[in-house]
Amino acid sequence: MTSPKKIGLYFGTFNPIHVGHLTIANYMVEFSDLDEVWIVVTPHNPHKKKKTLLEDIHRLTMVRIALEDYPKLKASNIEFDLPQPNYTVNTLAHLEEKYPESSFCLIMGEDNLKSFHKWKNYEVILERYELYIYPRISEGTIESKFTKHPKIHKVNAPIMELSSTFIRKAIKDGKNIRPMLSQNVWEYLDEMNFYKA
Template identity: 30%
Template sequence: MHVGIFGGSFNPPHTAHLIVAEHIREAGALDRILWIPAARPPHKPATGLVAPHHRLAMTRLAVAGNPAFDVSDLELHRDGPSYTVDTVRILQDEQPGTTFTLILGGDSFRDFATWHRPDEIIRRVPLLVYDRPGTRYDDVPERFRTRACFVDAPLLEISGSDIRTRIREGRSIRYLVPEPVRRYIETHGLYR
């Protein structure tokens, strides 16, 4: 089985996440996508980050109904920052017969050299990078570029920060997030 590791804050998970994940699953010939909400993303400020249990619940609601999508709470059980290298080690130890690929957006790939133990990550798993057509990565070290497969992703201007702003301003987020996620946000009064 070939599984794509799709980590992120998912604060909240939105329609663009779903579209990109399905596109990447097909383009990368992946059997499954494993969505992993980070407890404490090391490269993002904690400002505006709702509690991990809410992000986990919303991610589960977002992917429900797609049999190729699973959600893991693996990073929510660890203390400290959610380092990808630790997640990859654990997944490989727990599922030795599974081939894993790490899914990254182009912005994350550009910063990959600053990640915790990036050389160990690329020794363990290849990278599947999605971004806009024509994006260049000349500043990314060659040792990382040679371990990456690049896939053009659909151009979608939806972001978690915009969704959070819209909620604070009392504006609609309908169709920006799956309806069960919208209801969950409303029920729990998130991002106000």
């Protein structure tokens, strides 16, 4: 009997997806025991009007085109059809039901681990799923109960200090940020005139 496929879930708004996201996702799939990484695009929360957030379909399209050359990385819109506001614990339960032959894990930055105790049903998540943590430079400390937890694995991925916020501002300011994005993502953004106004 084959063991279930181990899939890491990397959540985010990806507004836009950049080389930092790709580097971390690819590092996770190549240098850990994960078989695939799914980039899960978080939908726009209808209760929060965020002007800088592109429509769901555009962010998903950019993720899809960014991953074209990475067969172990997949774009996921699983949260688009779930009721809002949604919580990670619900998404995990939904995925488990939909893909019973796979085993799911969470990928998160060290900064998120510092506030993980505030997540809805975080104990349930830890009981049932493994966490793969990549390093981030951030303030605050990790709760001691998380530092040596058997289900929390620190992965020594490169520290990426690149943010989508920085990229959006740079585009608005007319800067050339082409090296920070996949070529096809840059072309799509440019053609659609995103973030320029």
